[in-house]
Amino acid sequence: MEYTLPVLDDQLKVIIAEYPTPFHLYDERGIRDRARLLQRTMNEAGVPRFQNYFAVKALPNPEILKLLVQEGMGADCSSLAELAIAEMCGLSGEQIMFSSNDTALDEFRYASSLGAIINFDDLSMVQPYINSFGAPEVGCCRFNPGDIEFGGVNVDIIGNPREAKYGMPLDDMIAAYKQLKEAGVTRFGIHTMLLSNELDWRNHEEIADALFGAATAIAHEVGINFEFINLGGGIGVPYRPTEHEFDLRGFAIALKKLYDAHDLERIGSPRIVMENGRYITADSGYLVTTVANIKRTHKVYVGLDASMSDLMRPALYGAYHHMSVLGKQHDTDLEEVDVTGSLCENNDKFAIDRMLPHLEVGDVLVIHTTGAHGHAMGFQYNGKLRHAELLFDPGGGVRMIRRAETLEDYFATLTQKGNYHVPTN
Ligand SMILES: Cc1ncc(COP(=O)(O)O)c(C=O)c1O
16 A cells, blocks of 8 residues: 655645644545545445445534535434534435434434434434434434454454444344334334444445344334445545555445345345445545654654644554655655654654654654544644644645634633733744
């Protein structure tokens, strides 16, 4: 796997002159190409009426969702803010999938007012929802088979199904659909989301097999048909140079075969839906930073002007993100360093024991594959503010699609404010 930038080094320097680092840069063409590849591959394999609902949590910026809506996607939302982003982008009704857990009533109210598909995470939520908002137009429940064991990276992030807090076992699913049917619901879908950043399509196939089987069992037991089967997100991307691209074609062909083998026409010929976030935007995002400090003590620590509040995945999951240094991409004389942020947390490290070219203060270091679950996971611990997001458009222009936070933003929620003065020079 090779890691490149969507812009030339000189172009990036011009961008940095206008928008000081750190910032997240997204490549519109890359995002659109990926959206088209997914749709085209599923269509070519004959996967029935495939549609991706972009997982808004991966990159919750309306400018990004707008372009994915143009590419034919719906939105997968899990909170008030994500529902609001979907509404801002003109989505409503069944183009929004609301998959939450531990859900607050105001979230259900908003989702219901938009006509979103409500995806029930637990049996205990169905009747209270019906009591508060009436029967939903479409009844959908989240399945957790409990007994599939995986190996690999996904376990670190999402856990084995039995340990995952999401979804319900088959018996509860059957009870939930019975309640929905008794409440007058006539249209149904089914959902699961059990994999995260999974590069092996056979694991995705295994999930689809389990879900198709569950859908068939439920359809027969409850006496209903399904309009859609939602396999969740979780298609992986190669974060490491040694990893390979996901074999999308292999997966699409397997999916179609599985659809036919389960004879899903007998349960209403459901359309196949996914809600990938990472696969759509991760590769097209770059965290552009500047080396702020180099410290040589027990190890060499390269301090950046960004911190884990800009990209939490390495600290949270020990995740690897590839790095390149502007103008030094082809250097062969490397040095082992830890790449750090400035938070008072020792796990604020973008890389540990990484071989990088010899760095100097002022070097521009680009962290790759940050377009999903990157800026979105930002936080303000230590008073670190979230930085700007820029979009590089296919015409070669760059525009800011979210400004950097300021101290005013940080203090905006205080009920008592005092005076302060930050010198600027
Ligand atoms: C319910 C649900 N759907 C979709 C996704 C998107 O996952 P990914 O970005 O890995 O495709 C997530 C991620 O956490 C999720 O929780």
